[in-house]
Amino acid sequence: MEERPLNFLEKIIEDDLKNNRVPGGKIVTRFPPEPNGYLHIGHIKSIVINFGLAEKYGGKCHLRLDDTNPAKEETEYIDSIKEDIKWLGYSWGNDEYYASDYYDKLYEIAINLIKEGKAYVDSLSAEEMKEYRGTLTEGGKESPDRNRPIEENLRLFEEMREGKYPEGKYTLRAKIDMQSPNINLRDPALYRIKYAEHPRTGKKWCIYPMYDFTHPISDAIEGITHSICTLEFEDHRPAYDWATSIDGIEFTPHQYEFARLNISYLLMSKRKLLYLVNNNFVTGWDDPRMPTISGVRRRGYSPESMKDFVTRVGVAKVESMVDYALMEFCVREDLNKRAKRLMAVLDPVELVIDNYPEGKVEYFEAVDNPEDENSKTHMIPFSKHLYIEREDFMETPVKGYHRLYIGNEVRLKYAYYVKATSVEKDENGKITVIHATYDPESRGGTTPDGRKVKGTSHWVDASSALKVEVRQYDKLFKSEVPGAKTGNYLDDLNPDSLIVLNDAYVEEEAKNVKLGEYLQFIRNGYYILDKDTTEDHLVFNRTCTLKDSWSKEKAKMGL
Numbered sequence: 001m002e003e004r005p006l007n008f009l010e011k012i013i014e015d016d017l018k019n020n021r022v023p024g025g026k027i028v029t030r031f032p033p034e035p036n037g038y039l040h041i042g043h044i045k046s047i048v049i050n051f052g053l054a055e056k057y058g059g060k061c062h063l064r065l066d067d068t069n070p071a072k073e074e075t076e077y078i079d080s081i082k083e084d085i086k087w088l089g090y091s092w093g094n095d096e097y098y099a100s101d102y103y104d105k106l107y108e109i110a111i112n113l114i115k116e117g118k119a120y121v122d123s124l125s126a127e128e129m130k131e132y133r134g135t136l137t138e139g140g141k142e143s144p145d146r147n148r149p150i151e152e153n154l155r156l157f158e159e160m161r162e163g164k165y166p167e168g169k170y171t172l173r174a175k176i177d178m179q180s181p182n183i184n185l186r187d188p189a190l191y192r193i194k195y196a197e198h199p200r201t202g203k204k205w206c207i208y209p210m211y212d213f214t215h216p217i218s219d220a221i222e223g224i225t226h227s228i229c230t231l232e233f234e235d236h237r238p239a240y241d242w243a244t245s246i247d248g249i250e251f252t253p254h255q256y257e258f259a260r261l262n263i264s265y266l267l268m269s270k271r272k273l274l275y276l277v278n279n280n281f282v283t284g285w286d287d288p289r290m291p292t293i294s295g296v297r298r299r300g301y302s303p304e305s306m307k308d309f310v311t312r313v314g315v316a317k318v319e320s321m322v323d324y325a326l327m328e329f330c331v332r333e334d335l336n337k338r339a340k341r342l343m344a345v346l347d348p349v350e351l352v353i354d355n356y357p358e359g360k361v362e363y364f365e366a367v368d369n370p371e372d373e374n375s376k377t378h379m380i381p382f383s384k385h386l387y388i389e390r391e392d393f394m395e396t397p398v399k400g401y402h403r404l405y406i407g408n409e410v411r412l413k414y415a416y417y418v419k420a421t422s423v424e425k426d427e428n429g430k431i432t433v434i435h436a437t438y439d440p441e442s443r444g445g446t447t448p449d450g451r452k453v454k455g456t457s458h459w460v461d462a463s464s465a466l467k468v469e470v471r472q473y474d475k476l477f478k479s480e481v482p483g484a485k486t487g488n489y490l491d492d493l494n495p496d497s498l499i500v501l502n503d504a505y506v507e508e509e510a511k512n513v514k515l516g517e518y519l520q521f522i523r524n525g526y527y528i529l530d531k532d533t534t535e536d537h538l539v540f541n542r543t544c545t546l547k548d549s550w551s552k553e554k555a556k557m558g559l
Contacts, residue, residue, distance in 0.1 A: 007315035009049065009256060013057055013226060023251075027059035027225045031085070031092075032215065035065050035199075036072040037270035038285040038292040039084045041327075042230075042261040045310040049258065050228055051090040062222055063092035066099045068214050070198040078199070080285070084293040088303045099214045100200045102221055106209045107161070109217065109246060110172060110190055114153045116247070119190060120146055121156040122173045129171070132178075133186050139179035140186045146175065160193055163206045167193045174213075176242060184239040188212055212236055216243040219253040227253045230260035231319060259316045264480040265324045266291040267489060281493065282476070288530075288541050289476040289497050299473060300518060300528030300543030305334035324475070328544050335518050335526045335543065340368045342513075343380065343413065343458045344506040344521035344540075346470055348387035350462060353418060355437045356384040361461075364414040364444075378509045382415050385462040387505050389523075392457045393434050395423065402454035404434070410455035413522065417442035417453060458522045465505040468538040471530065472499040510538060520546075 006014065016022050029050040033039060039047075054061035063085065067073050085092070113119035122145045124132060134140030148156075160170055172191035180186055190213045195206050216239075219227045227240070234257045244252050260268070267273060273290065276282050285292050288299035296306065309330040313322050343366075363379040388404070397405040404410050409419040416438040424433040441447055476497045483489030506521070513519065519527045519540070526543040533539045 008317065009053065009226070009228060009258065009315055010056075012256060013053060016225070017057065022225050023223070027054060027057050028062065028223055029054050029059065029226055029228060030062040030064050030219065030222065030224050032064045032066045032218075033081055034069070034211075035067055035074065035077040035081060036069060037077060037274055038080050038290075038294055040268050040270070040273065040293065041263065041266065041291045041296065041306070042268045043084075044088065044293060044306050045258075045261040045313070046228075046230065047085060047088055047090060048307055048310050049315060051085075051088075051092075053226070053228075059225075060095060061090070061092060062095040062097055062224070064097040064099065064218060064222065066211065066215055066218070067198070067200065068099050068208055068211050069194075070196040070208065071194060073199055075199050080294055084297075087293065087297055088307065097218070097222060098200060099209075099218050100198060102214070102218055103201060103205060103209070105221065106214060106217060109248065110157070110209070111154070112248065113174065113190070113246065114150060114157060114172075117150060118175050119153070119172055120148050120175055121153045121160070121170050122146075122187075122189075123170055125168060129189075133183060134178070136183060140183075142178050143173070143187070146178075146187070157191075160191070160207050161205070163195070165193060167195060169193060172207075174242070180238075182235065182238045184212065184236050185242065188239055212239050213243055216240040216253070216255075217246075217249065220244050220249045220251045223251050224253045227255045229255060229257055231257045231317070232260070233257055257317070259319045261310065261313060262319065262321050263291070263324055263327060264321055265475045265477050265482070267477070267482055272489060281490070288471070288473045291476075298528075298531065299541055300335075300526060301331050302334050302338065302518060305331045308334065321480075325548050328548060331544055332526070332546070335520065337371050338369070339518040339520040339526055340513075341366065341370070341520050341522055342507055342510055343460055344468075344470070344504060344510075344524060344527075345387045345389055345458070345460050345465075346472075346501050346504045346521075346524055347390045348460075348503060348505055349390045349393065349431060350433045351386045351388045351418070351459065352433055352435050353384050353386070353438045354421070354435055358384055360384070361463075366414055378512075380414060380507055380509070381461045381464045383461050383463055386412075386459045387462050387465060388412075388434070388457050388459045390431075392455075393420065393423075393431070395431065403457060404436070404455065408455075409439075409453050410457055411442075411445050411453050413456055413458050414445075415443070415459070416440070417445075417447065460505045460507045462505075464508045466508055466510050466538060468504050468506050468510065468540060470501040470504040470527070470540050470542065472501060472542045473497065474499075504540075506538070506540070513538075518543075 031050045051061045122143050171189045173187045176185045178186045189210050191207050194208050237255050240255045286294035286298050309327050361381050361383045365377050366380050367375050369375040393404045404420045406420050418436040418438045420436045422435045423431045426432050474497050477492045478494040479492035482492040521527050525545045527540045530539040530541045
């Protein structure tokens with residue numbers, strides 16, 4: 001394999017190790033999600049970077065849940081985050097931490113800041129605080145409470161903790177610089193009052209530390225050597241450095257930023273994704289159309305394909321938009337090597353082979369995966385009555401059509417040559433049965449006279465095939481940047497993002513398929529068994545088509 005050049009984070013780490021800037025010579029990274037929703041595809045990049053760097057340089061990566069907002073956090077989200085990381089193949093060992101583990105320490109630090117005159121209790125409302133903060137081009141102005149006496153600040157802060165005031169009455173703010181060119185240093189809030197039960201600390205606290213205060217101190221407590229985050233936190237780095245320089249903080253971590261993952265046709269906003277869930281535009285966080293890790297897992301994406309995808313995208317300092325087609329390319333590349341091949345007919349029409357003996361059944365051996373030289377095989381039954389795809393027969397063929405039509409001969413995959421002879425129709429003129437004859441000497445696709453046919457059709461045996469539900473998933477949004485034209489991403493929802501087929505048939509081997517097993521329905525696409533499956537009702541989700549048809553459609557439309 002061709003060795004790739006080091007990315008900028010790897011260069012930083014190697015330089016730090018070379019120059020003994022890493023305590024103990026062991027790097028420590030962390031993946032620090034907020035448990036206020038399910039992880040999305042963008043988080044995969046962060047997971048791969050943080051866990052991957054730790055693996056590469058013999059360090060370790062902590063899992064830390066930055067649980068600073070109990071109003072939006074749930075145990076369900078924590079459990080899903082852990083499951084997603086494990087699915088990607090990473091382990092944090094015993095290094096599982098929570099920001100709430102440090103609440104007592106953070107409170108102690110806040111008290112010391114007040115005593116040192118570096119923090120004060122402010123009575124400005126959220127709207128007033130925003131007004132006082134100023135703009136990107138104009139400095140802010142000091143709160144009337146900024147010079148409140150230390151003893152009064154201590155009393156009020158203690159009373160805040162005791163629950164004596166309503167939400168929004170007071171906040172604790174750092175006293176830094178209201179004229180700073182960086183708006184994040186204009187006396188940022190450190191604590192707010194919030195009467196919400198915390199998933200881990202219960203009702204112990206009614207004041208909670210702010211993220212920008214909690215996060216860097218948590219890094220310092222854990223001895224994180226390289227605090228790696230996405231580019232939107234670059235402006236927060238001065239506040240990060242301020243927090244980690246507070247008296248009593250013994251370890252000084254450093255923050256580095258990389259460009260987050262933006263993918264066309266997808267949303268990466270937890271707030272917007274939560275809206276889709278709560279308003280039933282999707283069936284849940286793990287709906288296969290959702291860009292969540294649980295969603296793509298349910299859709300049939302493999303962890304290997306997703307790690308390959310983010311590796312191909314690379315680690316950079318500049319934001320860009322990645323084409324959705326690249327992600328699907330990586331999925332196809334991986335599933336082609338691991339997916340078991342089955343024959344499935346999604347829009348069936350009956351094919352009756354008139355000269356095949358009634359009641360006779362013979363079997364053909366099929367390779368599970370022709371891309372795997374060690375692949376197993378399975379047997380496919382064949383009889384007089386079959387199903388083929390409706391699109392594989394045309395009563396009046398157009399030029400270049402090489403599949404079945406009256407008088408034309410095609411090969412049934414693995415089986416025989418057949419020639420269509422006549423059709424039956426219902427009262428509406430819809431074809432219900434196609435009659436054909438077969439050549440008994442063409443078993444396996446060869447004949448004594450050596451003749452060849454241009455078309456090959458897949459099929460299933462009508463008497464043994466399993467009737468299943470197939471969910472044909474496509475992109476949830478029809479625009480590359482949802483909402484770009486109208487300002488409302490809901491305007492770009494794709495009405496055809498899910499088409500349910502209830503009359504599909506799959507060869508009987510499908511009854512042996514297990515949850516999590518990757519499949520290719522020959523000529524139809526990649527599929528996976530869905531969790532809604534029951535013993536009597538199999539449900540399959542389409543992972544993706546065999547080829548990128550979307551790009552072709554865009555070209556036709558001139559997009």
